[in-house]
Amino acid sequence: MTTTATMTATATAPAYTYTPIPPSPQADAAAFTDFGREVHGFDAASVSQAQYDEIIESLYKYQVLLFRNTTITPAQQYALTHAFDPAATSYGHGNNKTGKDTKSILHPDLKTIPHQPEVQLIGNGKVPGVYEGLDSPQLKHPHHRTFHKHPISEAEELASNATRFYRWHIDAALYKLSPPRVTSLLAVKVPQGPWQTVRYDDGSGDEVEVPKGSTVFASGKTMFDLLPAPLKSLAVRTTVNYAPHPYVWMSKAHALPTGLGIEDEGLELSLDELPEFDEAQVKHLPMCWKNPVTGALHLQVHPCAAKSLTIAPLPEGASRDGALYPDGGEVGDLKEVRELLTRVQRPGISPKYLFAADWREGDLVLFHNRGVIHSVTGAFRPDELRMFHQCNLAASSDPVGPDGADVAKYA
Structure with a gap:
């Protein structure tokens, strides 16, 4: 730093x-x-x-x-x-x-x-x-x-x-x-x-x-800055939980035509098919990463490797009007995980950006x-x-x- x-x-x-x-x-x-x-x-x-x-x-x-x-x-x-x-x-x-x-x-x-x-x-x-x-x-x-x-x-x-x-x-x-x-x-x-x-x-x-x-x-x-307020709120409250040995986990899966994530086909390997892993070594990382010099937030997710999302509740006193997951929660369904990630990431890969x-x-x-x-x-x-x-x-x-x-x- x-x-x-x-x-x-x-x-x-x-x-x-x-x-x-x-x-x-x-x-x-x-x-x-x-x-x-x-x-x-x-x-x-x-x-x-x-x-x-x-x-x-x-x-x-x-x-x-x-x-x-x-x-x-x-x-x-x-x-x-x-x-x-x-x-x-x-x-x-x-x-x-x-x-x-x-x-x-x-x-x-x-x-x-x-x-x-x-x-x-x-x-x-x-x-x-x-x-x-x-x-x-x-x-x-x-x-x-x-x-x-x-x-x-x-x-x-x-x-x-x-x-x-x-x-x-x-x-x-x-x-x-x-x-x-x-x-x-x-x-x-x-x-x-x-x-x-x-x-x-x-x-x-x-x-x-x-x-x-x-x-x-x-x-x-830019990806973060483009988001409307409800998705910015979601992004700053979300932790992305990655699969153990993610590049082996996704090895039989197929990508979306944009390359921004995986098709929902159920082809990911089950946990017992993966090489031995230590749960303590599995990565749980914030959706937004803070720039150490500018202080800006960068929306940083590897969309193909994400397995689930953990969303914190809105802070006390925050408006719940239009908020997504205001009470927080776990998103474990891969289809829902990928739909959410596409919503937050796809605008930032538009040609002009x-x-x-x-x-x-x-x-x-x-x-x-x-x-x-x-x-x-x-x-x-x-x-x-x-x-x-x-x-x-x-x-x-x-x-x-x-x-x-x-x-x-x-x-």
Whole structure:
């Protein structure tokens, strides 16, 4: 967490210069005045503590930082990511854990760099030769046809260059380990191609044009700010209860066409089908996470992994007019859980509120993993080589939710 001393130092003597990242073509520019900055003057080989502190504070203010034409080693990428949480010790899903758990839906997507196990190699295609200690790794770009119940056909995809959001999510194990504060992504190899049309296919008619293979971000702050008063009240009173081993729990389920949650088919694994788990390690996290620098509330939920909701009653003296669940309660029916999450999250992924990264080789992006949700998009041919280094670290503590003043203001 940024300290007062850090804030004073960065306010008086900034080490870097910042320029706004232009919003995506279909975005509402007014929604992005304080979102996204390109950072100039960064040298990964020489970063002082004061410079780390400045980057940390800037990320919490702007949610996404872009460093162009970056040369950075896995060790340096780890050091930059680690600066956000010096007490963090392992990759966000546990070092070398994702590759070993073959039942997890994350298993095919991540290759651990042996000499820096907190950094993963992700992408598409077969990497020639030995790369960072990995022998010709085969990478697999997540494709919505492997996860969505009603995917776009291959013929239609080719004919119209249409695609989907694969899965909206937060980078987090959501069992035992706390959600990382930040994720860093380094673009090593980026195949070029025509832009693709992401279709929502939820009856809204919404679609958005994105660069091929774009990572798309939605602000949790915007998601909260868009809500009408009754849903803001619900959000500040709600705890999201995640499934044990959620990526195994959902492994047989299918996603909605928006990628924002799971179809209600009853395909989740029962608790006795899951790997052994400790109930004390199951995650119960607030629906809204408080920004440590701005104090803003960010609506942060992994909609595919949520199993139930716990809603606190309205505080004494609060108006009950139009309130949802005024007496609080438990929402355990998955269909109802998912309908509620769609109500609070879907407005925030509308096309005009999205930032779609237009990747170039050498781009390093830091994003506030406790302030935005994101999704992979697009499709690549098997022979298209795409390589990224990803790093995030299981945090040393869980996110902080709304405080008493927030509840009094919104509930």
